Amino acid sequence: MQISLEEQFQQKIDQEIKIEPKDWMPEKYRHTLIRQISQHAHSEVVGMLPEGNWITRAPSLKRKAILLAKVQDEAGHGLYLYSAAETLGISRDEMYEQLHSGRAKYSSIFNYPTLNWADIGAIGWLVDGAAIMNQVPLCRTSFGPYARAMVRVCKEESFHQRQGFECLWVLSKGTEEQKKMCQDAINRWWWPCLMMFGPKDDESPNTMQNMQWKIKRFTNDALRQKFVDMIAEQIKLLGMKLPDPDLKWNEATAHYDYGKINWDEFWQVVQGNGPCNKERLAARKNAWDEGAWVREAATAHAEKNQIKISSMLHPNDINLGS
Amino acid sequence: MKIKAKNDSAFIQYLLHLGDNALIMSHRNSEWCGHGPALEQDIALTNIALDQIGQARNFYQYAAVLINESSNEKQTEDSLAYLRDAWDFKNCLLVELPNGDWGQTILKQFLISAYQYYLYLELQNIQDEQLAAIAAKSVKELNYHLRWSADWVMRLGDGTSESKKRMTDAIDAVWSYTYELFEVAEYENILSVEMQCKIREAWIEKIKTVFGKATLAIPNSQWKQRGGKLGVHTEHLGYILAEMQFLQRAYPGSEW
Numbered sequence: 001m002q003i004s005l006e007e008q009f010q011q012k013i014d015q016e017i018k019i020e021p022k023d024w025m026p027e028k029y030r031h032t033l034i035r036q037i038s039q040h041a042h043s044e045v046v047g048m049l050p051e052g053n054w055i056t057r058a059p060s061l062k063r064k065a066i067l068l069a070k071v072q073d074e075a076g077h078g079l080y081l082y083s084a085a086e087t088l089g090i091s092r093d094e095m096y097e098q099l100h101s102g103r104a105k106y107s108s109i110f111n112y113p114t115l116n117w118a119d120i121g122a123i124g125w126l127v128d129g130a131a132i133m134n135q136v137p138l139c140r141t142s143f144g145p146y147a148r149a150m151v152r153v154c155k156e157e158s159f160h161q162r163q164g165f166e167c168l169w170v171l172s173k174g175t176e177e178q179k180k181m182c183q184d185a186i187n188r189w190w191w192p193c194l195m196m197f198g199p200k201d202d203e204s205p206n207t208m209q210n211m212q213w214k215i216k217r218f219t220n221d222a223l224r225q226k227f228v229d230m231i232a233e234q235i236k237l238l239g240m241k242l243p244d245p246d247l248k249w250n251e252a253t254a255h256y257d258y259g260k261i262n263w264d265e266f267w268q269v270v271q272g273n274g275p276c277n278k279e280r281l282a283a284r285k286n287a288w289d290e291g292a293w294v295r296e297a298a299t300a301h302a303e304k305n306q307i308k309i310s311s312m313l314h315p316n317d318i319n320l321g322s
Numbered sequence: 323m324k325i326k327a328k329n330d331s332a333f334i335q336y337l338l339h340l341g342d343n344a345l346i347m348s349h350r351n352s353e354w355c356g357h358g359p360a361l362e363q364d365i366a367l368t369n370i371a372l373d374q375i376g377q378a379r380n381f382y383q384y385a386a387v388l389i390n391e392s393s394n395e396k397q398t399e400d401s402l403a404y405l406r407d408a409w410d411f412k413n414c415l416l417v418e419l420p421n422g423d424w425g426q427t428i429l430k431q432f433l434i435s436a437y438q439y440y441l442y443l444e445l446q447n448i449q450d451e452q453l454a455a456i457a458a459k460s461v462k463e464l465n466y467h468l469r470w471s472a473d474w475v476m477r478l479g480d481g482t483s484e485s486k487k488r489m490t491d492a493i494d495a496v497w498s499y500t501y502e503l504f505e506v507a508e509y510e511n512i513l514s515v516e517m518q519c520k521i522r523e524a525w526i527e528k529i530k531t532v533f534g535k536a537t538l539a540i541p542n543s544q545w546k547q548r549g550g551k552l553g554v555h556t557e558h559l560g561y562i563l564a565e566m567q568f569l570q571r572a573y574p575g576s577e578w
């Protein structure tokens with residue numbers, strides 16, 4: 001009995017066999033993955049900017065070293081992910097081009113500003129925390145290179161979340177001003193972090209297909225709930241408050257209820273109207289444009305060396321071994 | 323060579339000088355984080371910034387112990403980095419210069435890495451165990467900094483006509499600051515004259531070799547910018563410190 005390529009493909013996925021770059025795959029699967037992985041890679045790289053903003057102002061040498069290492073990790077995540085996307089037949093330069101022209105998106109969370117030092121802690125704890133919720137299931141995603149990249153990424157993300165919490169913990173035990181910084185940062189980051197999980201399930205049209213392909217393992221709302229439940233407990237240790245008067249434990253559901261998310265704000269930021277969209281994109285474009293002469297020189301130098309090496313290796317000179 | 327008394331104030335000044343060079347260089351490199359010409363290079367330069375901050379911490383921690391032993395002060399690595407003013411900083415002017423473009427950043431990095439590499443090679447044999455240990459650990463890191471920055475000098479010098487022009491301009495802009503590396507301040511007398519000559523000769527040899535491969539020339543100008551080692555800095559250092567020290571100054575006595 002003959003079964004179609006499409007059916008074979010789905011069978012593999014159902015049996016939890018990874019799809020590898022050379023395997024047959026539906027065009028829509030390929031495109032969805034390119035979009036998802038490149039968007040993820042762009043998020044890692046754009047995400048370096050709000051945190052990088054505080055490296056030169058970090059308040060102790062230890063914090064400075066931790067922050068530098070953390071932002072450097074994010075660059076590394078970007079690298080793994082661009083490489084994973086490249087296996088699907090798109091180049092890194094093309095992906096950059098899509099980012100710079102605005103055709104490719106990155107996580108909207110990075111369009112919010114880092115205004116005080118506690119924002120560095122809040123990003124680690126809440127933003128990396130939300131990212132982990134999203135990313136741990138991706139370690140089992142159906143596309144092999146993406147799943148393997150995510151295993152490496154997730155290992156580092158848990159360090160990111162811990163250092164963020166620890167940074168806030170110190171502030172929460174500190175002076176009145178430090179407590180104020182801590183609460184201020186939590187107030188500003190909380191709602192945008194809930195938006196990181198994406199639109200509500202009934203407004204997320206691709207969820208069904210993506211779950212069937214095992215590109216997505218849990219729905220947006222399920223992950224968001226898990227995150228709320230985790231943070232609502234952890235914040236008690238900080239002695240801080242989440243800025244949601246409707247947040248409360250629900251005995252019946254055994255989950256925390258939470259207030260209404262401002263989806264209008266979400267879509268505005270997605271469309272480019274967040275507080276820092278323009279700065280973030282301009283910074284990336286500027287780095288790329290300013291780096292053009294450097295990349296050209298490196299290529300030119302490599303080519304010159306290639307010529308030097310091949311002219312040195314005259315056939316008569318090559319010792320073929322004895 | 324004369325053995326240092328542990329609380330010798332010249333020796334403490336020397337440790338601060340070494341720490342300040344590493345810290346200010348790290349600060350400048352960290353300004354590139356997220357803005358490099360390619361992701362791989364962003365990562366590489368951040369790596370160097372991280373090594374340098376680690377070196378600065380080692381020097382400051384050691385200096386703090388010696389200061390506290392010989393006085394009633396309670397210095398820490400952070401008080402030394404965050405609560406001294408520009409006139410107390412003893413770094414060479416070269417490390418505080420603005421980054422300029424990637425070419426100028428690379429050039430500064432190469433010049434200073436070559437210097438630190440040969441300096442630490444000597445310091446790892448010095449008769450102070452703690453300093454020798456810090457130098458021995460650092461020289462491994464410097465080995466990479468030097469290789470990486472030398473590769474880039476060669477790439478950019480012998481790349482395109484634009485990159486060559488940019489490197490030539492960068493050399494013109496910073497060369498006069500290199501002499502200070504070898505103008506020996508009083509507190510540097512832990513290095514014997516023989517060591518000082520060895521470091522200087524190895525440095526100039528390295529610069530010549532790499533510039534040669536990069537098709538770049540050493541300028542003839544003999545004008546020497548100096549002052550950093552004695553606490554007389556460029557205007558740039560004040561801004562670096564204003565930025566770096568802001569939180570410690572605005573919220574004194576806090577834990578972070």
Ligand SMILES: [Fe+2]
Nearest residue numbers: 044073074077
């Ligand atoms: Fe990451």
Ligand SMILES: [Fe+2]
Nearest residue numbers: 074128157160
């Ligand atoms: Fe992270």
